[in-house]
Amino acid sequence: MSSRAGTVALESDLIDVHALVKAYFDLHPDVSIPEQRVVFGTSGHRGSSFDTAFNDDHIAATTQAIVEYRASQGVDGPLFIGRDTHGLSRPAETTALEVLVANGVRVLSDEFDGYTPTPAVSHAILKYNTAGKDAPGYSGIADGIVVTPSHNPPRDGGFKYNPPHGGPADSDATTWIANRANEIIADGLKDVKRAEASAVETYDFLGNYVDDLKNIIDLDAIRESGIRIGADPLGGASLSYWQAIAEKYGIDLTVVNAEIDPAWSFMTLDWDEKIRMDPSSPSAMASVVARRDEYDILTGNDADSDRHGIVTPDAGLMNPNHYLAVAIQYLYANRPGWREDAAIGKTLVSSSMIDLVAESLGRRLWEVPVGFKWFVPGLVDGSVGFGGEESAGASFLRFDGTVWTTDKDGIILALLASEILAKTGKTPSQHYAELVERFGAPAYERIDAAASKAQKARLAKLDGDAITADTVAGDPITLKLSKAPGNDAAIGGVKVQTADAWFAARPSGTEDVYKIYAESFKGPEHLKLVQAEAKRIVDAALAE
Structure with missing residues (x-):
C-alpha cells in the first residue's frame, strides 16, 4: 500500500491523452511478440497504445474477426455498439465502425453520440432479440460490442464482444476471434475491409434503459421515502444515466461529480499509486467516502458502469462481498415473482457468507468459476435470480422473474441499496451487521x-x-x-x-x-x- 494511496492525483500522475491517441494510430504491433497480440481475458481485449497492445491494427483486425465469427454463427441482424469515457474508446469505436460498415453490418450506435454503459448495451441486445421477428425494424439476430477497459487506468483501452445472449462471449468465441485477429495482423491486414462510417443508425440506449428501470427497482418506494442519494459516476459512462434517473423518477438524487476527463485528474490514487476507477477500492473511492455524511446512500460506478460501490454513513465503503450477501438476502425475500427454485449464483472466490445466507433462505447455491459469462444461461431462463462476483459486479432479474441484463450492472446494484434503505429503514451495512450477529464475521x-x-x-x-x-x-x-x-x-x-x-x-x-x-x-x-x-x-x- 503506497503512502499516496487515497490522495488526489498530481500532474505527474496524469497521462498525455493526445500522445495516447497518437500512439493508437502511429504504432503497429508485431504479433510474434506475445505482449503485442490480441488476447481476450474475462472481459475482452485490453491494453495500452503506448505498449503497442491496443492500437488501430488490433481493433481493425478484431472487428473483422468478429464480423466473420458472427456470420459463421448465423448472427445476421444489427450490432449494438457503445463506448465508455477512456481516451482510447472513441478512436477504437471509430475504427470498429469503419470495418463494420464496410462489411455491410447494420450498426446501431448511441443516438446522442454519448457514452454507453456496458449494461445498457446488454439491455439493448436482449430487448431487441426478445421482441423477435414480429417487432418493427427486425432484421435478424442482434449482438454487440462494448469499447471499454472497465475500471482500468486511463492509459488503457478495451474491446469486448457480446453475442446474442447479451452477456460476455464465452472462451470458445473469444479464442476464435483472438486467433483470427492475430492471423489478420500477421498477414498485413489484407483481409480487413474499411470504409467511411457514414451508414450508421442510432439507438436511444439511455431512454430505453432508464424507462425500463421501474420493472426491476422499486423507484416509487425510493421517491416516497425521501432518502438523499449521492451518485458518483467516477468520470464514467453512467453520468447522463444518473441525471436522467433523477429527473424521470423524481427521486432526491444528486450527481456528486459531473466531470468527464480522459486523464481522470480528479481521482484519488489506488493502493499502488495508479489511477483506477474501481468503486470497490477504498483508496480509489476516498473522495466519495469523505462525503458519506452528506447522503443517506452514496454510490460509485466504474468507467463502463458494470461495477458498483456502496457507501453508507454508518460504515463508509462496504466490502463488495458484504453488499452481495445483503443484496441476496433482501432480493430473495422481496421478489415474489421470481421462480421458487431460482438459484443464487456466486463465483467460487466470493465470501462464504453468501453460502450461509443461501442456506438460511432455503435456496440452492450455484457456485461457478470466475467470470460473469457463467451466469448468462441462468439469468436468461430465470433459473438463477442473482449472479454476483466478489469484484463488485452483479446483475439480477426483473420483478416478474425475467432477464434484465446478462452482463454486470452497477447501476441497478447501486439503486438497490436505496431500495433496501427505503423499504426496510436500515442501510445495507446495518443489514450486514445483523448477518454477522447470526453467522459470525468472516x-x-x-x-x-x-x-x-x-x-x-x-x-x-x-x-x-x-x-x-x-x-x-x-x-x-x-x-x-x-x-x-x-x-x-x-x-x-x-x-x-x-x-x-x-x-x-x-x-x-x-x-x-x-x-x-x-x-x-x-x-x-x-x-x-x-x-x-x-x-x-x-x-x-x-x-x-
Missing part, C-alpha cells in the same frame, strides 16, 4: 504471489488432487477443488476448504503473479495463517 482478503509464466500455466491446469497437504492453519482440509461445484467447469486453479476457512489460487492474466483469495471465520490473525500456508502449499505443488 475476514476476507486477496493478495498476490510471484510466479513465472511457466508456473502460472501449471497452476491453471493444477488438479485439486495435486495438493498433498492435509491441514490449513491447523484445521483439517475438507475439500480440494479444481472444478466449480455448480457447473463442473475448470476454475483455472485450485480451491481448498476447511470447516472455518478456505483459499483459492488462480494465475493472473496480465502480471507474473498468481492471486490468492482467502477467508476465515476465525478472524484476521487466522486469515494471515491461511494466506501464508496457501502460498506454501501452492508453491510446493507448482514445484513438483
Whole structure:
C-alpha cells in the first residue's frame, strides 16, 4: 500500500491523452511478440497504445474477426455498439465502425453520440432479440460490442464482444476471434475491409434503459421515502444515466461529480499509486467516502458502469462481498415473482457468507468459476435470480422473474441499496451487521504471489488432487477443488476448504503473479495463517 494511496492525483500522475491517441494510430504491433497480440481475458481485449497492445491494427483486425465469427454463427441482424469515457474508446469505436460498415453490418450506435454503459448495451441486445421477428425494424439476430477497459487506468483501452445472449462471449468465441485477429495482423491486414462510417443508425440506449428501470427497482418506494442519494459516476459512462434517473423518477438524487476527463485528474490514487476507477477500492473511492455524511446512500460506478460501490454513513465503503450477501438476502425475500427454485449464483472466490445466507433462505447455491459469462444461461431462463462476483459486479432479474441484463450492472446494484434503505429503514451495512450477529464475521482478503509464466500455466491446469497437504492453519482440509461445484467447469486453479476457512489460487492474466483469495471465520490473525500456508502449499505443488 503506497503512502499516496487515497490522495488526489498530481500532474505527474496524469497521462498525455493526445500522445495516447497518437500512439493508437502511429504504432503497429508485431504479433510474434506475445505482449503485442490480441488476447481476450474475462472481459475482452485490453491494453495500452503506448505498449503497442491496443492500437488501430488490433481493433481493425478484431472487428473483422468478429464480423466473420458472427456470420459463421448465423448472427445476421444489427450490432449494438457503445463506448465508455477512456481516451482510447472513441478512436477504437471509430475504427470498429469503419470495418463494420464496410462489411455491410447494420450498426446501431448511441443516438446522442454519448457514452454507453456496458449494461445498457446488454439491455439493448436482449430487448431487441426478445421482441423477435414480429417487432418493427427486425432484421435478424442482434449482438454487440462494448469499447471499454472497465475500471482500468486511463492509459488503457478495451474491446469486448457480446453475442446474442447479451452477456460476455464465452472462451470458445473469444479464442476464435483472438486467433483470427492475430492471423489478420500477421498477414498485413489484407483481409480487413474499411470504409467511411457514414451508414450508421442510432439507438436511444439511455431512454430505453432508464424507462425500463421501474420493472426491476422499486423507484416509487425510493421517491416516497425521501432518502438523499449521492451518485458518483467516477468520470464514467453512467453520468447522463444518473441525471436522467433523477429527473424521470423524481427521486432526491444528486450527481456528486459531473466531470468527464480522459486523464481522470480528479481521482484519488489506488493502493499502488495508479489511477483506477474501481468503486470497490477504498483508496480509489476516498473522495466519495469523505462525503458519506452528506447522503443517506452514496454510490460509485466504474468507467463502463458494470461495477458498483456502496457507501453508507454508518460504515463508509462496504466490502463488495458484504453488499452481495445483503443484496441476496433482501432480493430473495422481496421478489415474489421470481421462480421458487431460482438459484443464487456466486463465483467460487466470493465470501462464504453468501453460502450461509443461501442456506438460511432455503435456496440452492450455484457456485461457478470466475467470470460473469457463467451466469448468462441462468439469468436468461430465470433459473438463477442473482449472479454476483466478489469484484463488485452483479446483475439480477426483473420483478416478474425475467432477464434484465446478462452482463454486470452497477447501476441497478447501486439503486438497490436505496431500495433496501427505503423499504426496510436500515442501510445495507446495518443489514450486514445483523448477518454477522447470526453467522459470525468472516475476514476476507486477496493478495498476490510471484510466479513465472511457466508456473502460472501449471497452476491453471493444477488438479485439486495435486495438493498433498492435509491441514490449513491447523484445521483439517475438507475439500480440494479444481472444478466449480455448480457447473463442473475448470476454475483455472485450485480451491481448498476447511470447516472455518478456505483459499483459492488462480494465475493472473496480465502480471507474473498468481492471486490468492482467502477467508476465515476465525478472524484476521487466522486469515494471515491461511494466506501464508496457501502460498506454501501452492508453491510446493507448482514445484513438483
